Amino acid sequence: KEEIAEFLPEATGSSAAGVPLASVVRFMATKHVLLLHAGGDSKRVPWANPMGKAFLPVPYLAGDNPDGPVPLLFDHILAVSASARQAFKNQGGIFIMTGDVLPCFDASNLLLPDDAACIVTAPTTLDVASNHGVVVASKDGTEGQNCSLCLVDNLLQKPTVSELVEGQAILDDGRALLDTGIIAVRGKAWQELVALAYSSSQTMIEEIITSRKELSLYEDLVAAWVPTRHEWLRDRPFGKELIAALGRHKMFSFCSYDFSFLHFGTSAEVLDHLAGSYSGLVGRRHMCSVPETTACDIAATTVILCSKISAGVSIGEDSLVYDSSLSGRVRIGSQSIVVGVNIHELHRDSPQIIRSSTCFTLPDRHCLWEVPLVNSMGRVMVYCGLHDNPKVAMNRDGTFCGKPWKNVLEGLKIQDTDIWDTSNLDKCLWNARLFPIMSPPEMLSVGLWLMGSSGRDPDGKVSRMWRQSRRVSLEELHRSIDYHQLCVDSAKHQADLAAAVARSCMTYGLLGRNLFQLCEDMLGNDSSSVEVCKELLTFFPSHGDQYSGVLPPSRGYQVKMDLLRASGDVSAASMVEEKVWASVASETASAIKYGSKESSSSATTSSNGNLRPKKAVVELPVRVDFVGGWSDTPPWSLERPGCVLNMAISLEGRLPVGATTEATEDHHGVLIEDDADRKVYIDDLSSISCPFKEDDPFRLVKSALIVTGILGHEMLSTSGLKIRTWANVPRGSGLGTSSILAAAVVKCLFQLMEDDGGDDNVARAVLVVEQIMGTGGGWQDQIGGLYPGIKCTQSFPGQPLRLQVVPLLASPQLIQELEQRLLVVFTGQVSLHPLFLHGQSMFSFHRYKG
Helix, strand or coil: CCCCCCCCCCCCCECCCCCEHHHHHHHHCCCEEEEEECCCCCCCCHHHCCCCHHHCECCECCCCCCCCCCCEHHHHHHHHHHCCHHHHCCCCEEEEEECCEEEECCHHHCCCCCCCEEEEEEEECHHHHCCCEEEEEEEEEEECCCEEEEEEEEEEECCCHHHHHHCCCECCCCCEEEEEEEEEEECHHHHHHHHHHHHHHHHHHHHHHHHCCCCCHHHHHHHHHCHHHHHHHHCCCCHHHHHHHHCCCCEEEEEECCCEEEECCCHHHHHHHHHCCCHHHECCEECCECCCCCCCEECCCCEEECCEECCCCEECCCCEEECCEECCEEEECCCCEEECCEECCCCCCCCHHHHCCCEEEECCCEEEEEEEECCCCCEEEEEEECCCCCCCEHHHCCEECCEEHHHHHHHHCCCHHHCCCCCCCCCEHHHCCCEECCCHHHHHHHHHHHCCCCCCCCCCHHHHHHHHCCEECHHHHHHHECHHHHHHHHHHHHHHHHHHHHHHHHHHCCCCCCHHHHHHHHHCCCCHHHHHHHHHHCCHHHHHHHCCCCCCHHHHHHHHHHHHHHCCCHHHHHHHHHHHHHHHHHHHHHHCCCCCCCCHHHHCCCCCCCCCCCEEEEEECEEEEEECCCCCCCCHHHHCCEEEEEEEEEECCECCEEEEEEEECCCCCEEEECCCCCEEEECCHHHCCCCCCCCCCCHHHHHHHHHHCHHHCHHHHCCEEEEEEEECCCCCCCCCHHHHHHHHHHHHHHHHCCCCCCHHHHHHHHHHHHHHHCCCCCCHHHHHHHCCCEEEEEEECCCCCEEEEEEECCCHHHHHHHHHHEEEECCCCCCCCCEEEECCCCEEECCCCC
């Protein structure tokens, strides 16, 4: 490790806590830190203000698990940033991202210069660039296939077109380099940053807080590395110290030409990203309770997350409903957002002014949200237009609910002094005291009036009630949110929702839902959730009879096991788990069509009654799995399509897996041997039956004997069998060895019986072998070994299960490259995929068939 004294001006100094500065820097030198810039007050996404934009619900890739936690923007950011660690290689560093942007790119392909900072950029159109930061990069740099690396000359913040021209920021193709908000720092530059932060953190924080500048620390960091901005930075808090520490290190721009920039900076952008080019990835019904379409008018494009929607509710197209409960005559318009809202049926004893508004309508392109307030002040319901910018003042064309403030005041017959203090220099939505603290029905009625619904206040009662109420602005609301209560309410809502969904599943037999996940969601609430799980168990005595022939038994047992575990009855759950696997094995066998030809019994006899041919030998390669694993595994593959891409390989020029079977006349039992010199002789064939013990070294061969039906073959009464197996592969290497070995044994036995030994038939039989063995494997391993080369295999559920193997033709150049450059290394981690490294060839691309 490099010495740090040469670049630390005070390497022998120490902090106030007494820990030497050099020790801290040395410790942090190899650490990887993710710093997420959360942004400001979320003024342009006001409904996200309570949660923070980094925790916006973004249900990309959520469709396969509708009962799991709702994916947040933070989850996706974390997934992107995780791959960036590869780009840091053996150096520590910091990776800075912004909490309102989802950057879609492969961060592992970043080119990071040594001992420097690197800002990630992407070419964008000038209209987008004018609303964000723009990087001015040097004309000289390194060009890659889909990227470039250049020095940074300047940084422009929300520049006009003339400023872009003047700053030489426009590229030859008419675009500009977008500042994505991603900065990577490593090496000595990272250590300088650690030293500065540790030795002067308290002073830096105090200066930043007291200065109240609008520009962020993020921009200060960028400016410290850009010489052209040093003059500007000297007047900033802690500017001179930043320049001294970081200014001698360079900043580079890594420009990715394969980069999607999803900015969640406004309410409209959130909906655009859910309905735009990535809409196919969005799970539109996630952890929710929604009635059938005949009882509820909900557009197919609406995204409903963690919400309960009752009959009679109407929701328009491209809207978002999150963490809410809606019932009664509620109408939500198109392109609207509803978050954390609870609207229930209005009671008859409500005031007349409220009962006249029994139908609540949120107009198109509006936002509605509800938050609890501190000091037990209750809850407040808030609303605005989708395109309202709370920061824009009234005299600069500011709007409320999509209408100019002048029209709003005239329509409501109120004065600006009713909602703004005289001290307000900028009269805007952010500081307008609009939202009353009342009972929920009253807030709904006032909300309809404020949003401009016609005929809602014919006698002025709503207006008087609003004037007399205690009201808050978005700015005051920001300082008064009870965040603890917000989290408690949300957790209870989700637990109650999970319980309701689970009850519906049990009542109507929809046990394909993830009951295990629903139980986890329920148990996160309180002890009463355990009682809910026990209540759900009472559905089971009649359930099997009610849904027999429709629901697979394995699903029913799985649900019962999940509920028993959630109820705390672990021993009973373990007993039911055995029934789960037994049912999966039975269902797999029923779905697989394989076996003897009709004429096999007569075709396999000879004049002396022995099996022929006398001996069969099968050698097979192992397989490398590229993508799709687990989609081949029962019970998934029995209920849903599966697709796997894999490749057959030989090791060191040899086929590493094989088996021989031989009919013998010197004994009438079965002799099994393996390559570890273990052997067993079984003279009583009826003793070969499942289930087998996990430590039985011959359970694979015994399972193959059962599945192929050779134990019941009439000719076995006059002959015996000798079976030998070998696998020149480390056990648990992740190359599909056990399933491929089973394929070799099954193929040998079929050949010995002169039965159908075709690859398709063998692959299906091995799938049943896996279930009898108790390993629960799928079909991709044996397909990978039985079929040569690279192939894409799909399975289609049904009776029988259909398999379709499509060979992918590889060019001679690709085959040569694979044979020369790929190396299989066993890491010693059992059951994990092997590690592939560039280097000397250890295996060849397998062309052998059979």
